[in-house]
Amino acid sequence: MMIWLGWGLFALVLLVTSGLLLADRLTPRATGTPSTALPPEPAQTPIDRELAPYLAAHPGETAATLLPDGLDAFAARAASARLAGRSLDLQYYMWHDDLVGHLLAREVYAAAERGVRVRLLLDDINTKGLDPALLALDAHPNIEVRLYNPFRNRRGVWRLLEMVQRFFSVNHRMHNKAWIADGRIALVGGRNIGDEYFDANRSVNFRDLDMLLLGPAVADASAIFDDFWNSSAAVPIEALNPQTPENLHRLVAALAHECADAAAQVYLDRVAASPSAQRLANRELSPHWSASITVASDPPLKTKAADRSGWLQPRLAAHLDGVHSEVLLISPYFVPGKQGTATLLGLARGGTRVGVVTNSLAANDVPAVHSGYERYRRQLLDGGVGLFEIRRRGPVATHGLFGSGASLHTKAFVIDGARGFVGSFNLDPRSANLNTEMGVLFDDASLARDLRQEYLRLAMPELSYQLRRGADGSPQWLDRSVQPPLVLEHEPEAGWWLRTITRLISWLPIESQL
Known part of the structure; x- marks a missing residue:
């Protein structure tokens, strides 16, 4: 027994030591083509045109609104995706495989179908089991998915062994959360993408907070996104797993089916009935304008x-x-x-x-x-x-x-x-x-x-x-x-x-x- 315990301890030490000595060589390479945020135009998209008079009335100032309510936070993301005509840059620590995750994935896909360029950057620590869906989205010509500090091994015991071997480098994660539409609207705060963050799971008393930004400060969020997107820690998912484009059609059909079922409709009806979500839909928000954001x-x-x-x-x-x-x-x-x-x-x-x-x-x-x-x-x-x-x-x-x-x-x-x-x-x-x-x-x-x-x-x-x-x-x-x-x-x-x-x-x- 002691012999086997000794060999096990030796193997563990050897595994971790090899990770320390070869850490840079073990980390997947960033092979993506560099890209940057698409610059806002005066009147190119619905968002450009709608914000133009407000921005002109508040030169140099950013509009900001706190979003403590999960239904409002969902409505803001869905509405900005539907209005987007140029780009969606999305950066998240977690994107759950649940109702809200699917509803917002469908909004992202619909935007891409309209010609909107979508860049989706996710931390890889929570993507286990999501490769088929992420690869399906990545197969769309207008969507690119990259993973931050990813695992070479995508499943099973080999992924676990890699976690042990690369423990010190894998321990560093991207906890950022940002949803940026057309370089004009940004949602930044504590929310990941998942049911509990948007009041879709009423069995828990979940409290979170975002800030909705319109105007110059959104450029800060876009610059941050570009830094992460083009860093050596961001690896295209297609470099980690072979693509199967036909999966995109199956994913779209599955999303359409789920988004039309009773549970989705109940949630979407709750969003539509939210008074503040209605004010958002009717462009009746009263944000604070400030040059100090x-x-x-x-x-x-x-x-x-x-x-x-x-x-x-x-x-x-x-x-x-x-x-x-x-x-x-x-x-x-x-x-x-x-x-x-x-x-x-x-x-x-x-x-x-x-x-x-x-x-x-x-x-x-x-x-x-x-x-x-x-x-x-x-x-x-x-x-x-x-x-x-x-x-x-x-x-x-x-x-x-x-x-x-x-x-x-x-x-x-x-x-x-x-x-x-x-x-x-x-x-x-x-x-x-x-x-x-x-x-x-x-x-x-x-x-x-x-x-x-x-x-x-x-x-x-x-x-x-x-x-x-x-x-x-x-x-x-x-x-x-x-x-x-x-x-x-x-x-x-x-x-x-x-x-x-x-x-x-x-x-x-x-x-x-x-």
């Missing part, structure tokens, strides 16, 4: 960039420097680390109101991340930082050590009711150091007011527990939905087994991976 991102080859000044984390951290009256943070995965904790405690000591909304253990799909957060919870409470944890509502996604599906998925902050950020960046080591992230930075009181209202809504008694320290120093959770508030001594709605596993994980030296 930018879209920012990490570089595509983030971990190979020795100079961190171009990374998103230092740019976000700089906003916390100085004296503030209020700093409100929303992060589903919140692992502040020693430096982040010191920063928040320093702000609180200086008189700043500091508040954080994050997931409770029961609402968090990643106990490993929650274990990292709970290490700092008592210290933050002692230092005067307000903590609110989102309640679990109904069934929650199956818990795993790593994954996605938490009830809260919004990543944002607002400072002094004047400026803020909405994007893909979690306040954890993975977002800071491993994954590429992007988002919208703004310095505008009207947008800040809306974002602050979203924070206050999430912190409401009906949606979250408020934390405090008990007499013995242990955290307590206040259920403020009843009067007087109910005081809970343990992680609410989380069984002893989940609490135990989370505590055991907290002893492991894995914080840098969270």
Whole structure:
């Protein structure tokens, strides 16, 4: 037995060592022809013509609207795809094989059929099993699909072995989310493409946030997309798997069939009935116009960039420097680390109101991340930082050590009711150091007011527990939905087994991976 264990350990070490020594040679080559965003024209497409008078009335300014509602976020993507006449540039960490994924894939295909150029860039870590559908889309002459940091091996045990061998390079993922139509409209924020992100799965209490942009700041998003699309980390899917063009016809037929069934119609009827979606369809939105809106991102080859000044984390951290009256943070995965904790405690000591909304253990799909957060919870409470944890509502996604599906998925902050950020960046080591992230930075009181209202809504008694320290120093959770508030001594709605596993994980030296 010991002999076999020894040989197994030797094989594992050999596999990982070969990956370290040969990492660059093992990574699939980027063979795609470079391309860039198609430049906007004054009146070439319906979007150009519709936006022209508004842009002329607000020279140099970008229109921005927060989209906290999933139905509105779906409607905005579907509407922009239908209006697009030039290009769709789509960049996502995940595109699920579910109802919303299929509905939006059909919109993308319909746009390509009209002659719209489509570039679809997906992170490869979540594309297992999707190759047939992605290859079918890629077979369309107007659609090109590329995968970020992909696996050579597309299925089975060989993919697993490659994950072990290339562990250190595979660990770096593209977490960006952007939907860009005609270089005029951009949707940037926390949403991947899937049912839970767009309120199509009503069994979970899922909360997320996008920002809809119209105008000059969209050029920032387009430039970011081009950097990633043309980087050595982006590989055409056709270079990884042979194409079978006839699959396109089967995919289109399957999408048409599913999009016409009862479940799809029920969802689309809900979208159509949404008051704000109706305002969007009727061009009755009232966005905020501002010259102080930018879209920012990490570089595509983030971990190979020795100079961190171009990374998103230092740019976000700089906003916390100085004296503030209020700093409100929303992060589903919140692992502040020693430096982040010191920063928040320093702000609180200086008189700043500091508040954080994050997931409770029961609402968090990643106990490993929650274990990292709970290490700092008592210290933050002692230092005067307000903590609110989102309640679990109904069934929650199956818990795993790593994954996605938490009830809260919004990543944002607002400072002094004047400026803020909405994007893909979690306040954890993975977002800071491993994954590429992007988002919208703004310095505008009207947008800040809306974002602050979203924070206050999430912190409401009906949606979250408020934390405090008990007499013995242990955290307590206040259920403020009843009067007087109910005081809970343990992680609410989380069984002893989940609490135990989370505590055991907290002893492991894995914080840098969270």
